Amino acid sequence: MRNLANSNKTLPFYAKVTLVLVGLFTFITILYSLQDIIVPIIYSVIIATVLSPVVNFLVRKNMNRLLATGITVLSIVLVTLLLIALLSSQLIQFADAIPKLINVFKQLLNDSILWISQHFNISTTELRKMITTKNAELLSTSSSRIGATIATTGSVLVVLFLIPVYVFMILVYQPLLIEFTHKLFSIKKHQSLNKVLTATKHVIQSYLVGLLLEATIVAVLNSVSLLIIGIDYAILLGVIGAILNIIPYVGGIVAVALPMLIALATNSPSEAIIVFVVYMVIQLIDNNYIVPKVVASQVQINALVSIIVVIAGSALWGINGMFLSIPLTAIIKVICDNIDELTPWGYLLGEMPEPLASPIKVIKKIVLRK
Numbered sequence: 001m002r003n004l005a006n007s008n009k010t011l012p013f014y015a016k017v018t019l020v021l022v023g024l025f026t027f028i029t030i031l032y033s034l035q036d037i038i039v040p041i042i043y044s045v046i047i048a049t050v051l052s053p054v055v056n057f058l059v060r061k062n063m064n065r066l067l068a069t070g071i072t073v074l075s076i077v078l079v080t081l082l083l084i085a086l087l088s089s090q091l092i093q094f095a096d097a098i099p100k101l102i103n104v105f106k107q108l109l110n111d112s113i114l115w116i117s118q119h120f121n122i123s124t125t126e127l128r129k130m131i132t133t134k135n136a137e138l139l140s141t142s143s144s145r146i147g148a149t150i151a152t153t154g155s156v157l158v159v160l161f162l163i164p165v166y167v168f169m170i171l172v173y174q175p176l177l178i179e180f181t182h183k184l185f186s187i188k189k190h191q192s193l194n195k196v197l198t199a200t201k202h203v204i205q206s207y208l209v210g211l212l213l214e215a216t217i218v219a220v221l222n223s224v225s226l227l228i229i230g231i232d233y234a235i236l237l238g239v240i241g242a243i244l245n246i247i248p249y250v251g252g253i254v255a256v257a258l259p260m261l262i263a264l265a266t267n268s269p270s271e272a273i274i275v276f277v278v279y280m281v282i283q284l285i286d287n288n289y290i291v292p293k294v295v296a297s298q299v300q301i302n303a304l305v306s307i308i309v310v311i312a313g314s315a316l317w318g319i320n321g322m323f324l325s326i327p328l329t330a331i332i333k334v335i336c337d338n339i340d341e342l343t344p345w346g347y348l349l350g351e352m353p354e355p356l357a358s359p360i361k362v363i364k365k366i367v368l369r370k
Contacts, residue, residue, distance in 0.1 A: 032316055039320045044166030046327060048174070049204045051076065055171050069171040077164055090236035196338045203330050211246060214290050218242040218282065222255075225278045231259055232266050241279070245286070247310065247322045252283055300351040301329055 011019075031038060051072050058068035170177070178197070185193050223238030231237065241255035256279040263272040301309075309329045313321030329349065336346030 028316070035317050035320075039317055039324070040162050041166060042324060042328070043320075044163050044170055046204055046208065046324075047076075047163070048167045048170040049201055050208050051167065051171060052174065052201070053205070055174075066172060069168055072171070073164055073168045087236055087239060090233050094233050094236060192338065196335055199334045199338060200331050203334050204327065207327055207330060214286070215242045215246060217290055218245055218286055221282050221285070222259075222279070225282065226259055226275070229263070229271060229274055229278065230267065231263050231271070231275065233262065237262065245283075251322075255279070256283075301326060301333065301349055302351050305329065305349050 054072050055065070055068045058071065059065050181197070182190055182193065219239045219242035221238075222241045223235045226234035226238055237259045240258060244251035244255040256276060259275045259279070260272045263275050306326060306329075309325040310322055313323075313325030313328075315321070317324070333346050333349040336342035336349065
């Protein structure tokens with residue numbers, strides 16, 4: 001009778017699927033609606049996790065935790081401001097040169113219109129009319145977004161001010177937060193919880209420290225290459241390219257497009273092609289040598305999942321979502337790998353095993369057996 005009662009209480013499959021989908025939709029809606037609150041907190045937690053060993057080291061040296069946290073956060077803020085100051089001269093030069101670049105692009109557009117007209121028998125009047133119509137649409141759209149852009153800029157400045165404050169508070173109250181997390185679970189689960197927390201902390205630290213080192217190396221390679229070629233604003237473009245390169249797949253395309261456009265506008269098409277070739281060589285070195293050796297994360301996310309989470313992150317949180325998608329997915333994989341019920345999902349997120357990753361080897365083995 002008890003078994004019969006339990007079976008009657010069990011929800012059918014379609015009801016379970018409906019509940020999961022409704023819960024998932026609600027969760028994603030909350031993430032999207034509260035992104036102005038959630039995104040800065042996620043950035044702060046990640047940065048605080050990376051800085052945690054420094055604070056703990058100073059505390060072990062008998063320094064007050066409040067003072068250790070203040071020194072660490074202040075040092076990072078000063079280093080960031082120093083980097084911005086070093087790039088500010090190039091930013092000012094680039095801003096002053098924008099009218100000149102616009103005139104050059106207009107000349108290139110006129111030359112392109114003339115070339116298309118001569119080779120495809122399309123009148124220049126029709127081409128110019130099409131371009132004028134598109135420009136009018138863009139201008140009307142842009143004017144309606146000016147207020148939104150100003151508001152977004154203001155919110156970005158607020159976030160940039162809040163993140164150091166959040167990081168400081170998280171580091172100060174780190175012992176309290178860890179103890180609170182332990183109190184949420186029974187004593188029997190503390191060992192598994194400690195394992196998950198340690199693995200998550202290691203993933204964040206190794207991934208982001210390695211990513212920072214990789215970005216520095218790529219920025220140097222980009223800047224030196226552009227300086228040798230003779231492209232204007234080489235250091236600025238090199239740093240921007242390294243930052244964009246952090247975004248998987250999409251960032252690399254934008255990173256090479258910017259210096260090519262500058263080369264096309266200020267130099268010549270041949271130098272734009274040289275920039276493309278040089279950036280492809282740097283990408284080859286980065287993907288095959290720098291990333292495997294420097295980005296020391298023990299969690300490997302397969303390419304299919306990487307593309308999906310980057311696109312989903314962009315749709316959910318824009319550029320912030322693209323930056324945060326991979327580290328958040330790595331954290332989710334760590335949690336799945338350390339919880340028995342979620343192990344299959346961790347397996348799905350990870351790289352394929354060696355035999356599956358090398359189908360040619362499998363085919364060779366089958367042929368040799370025959």
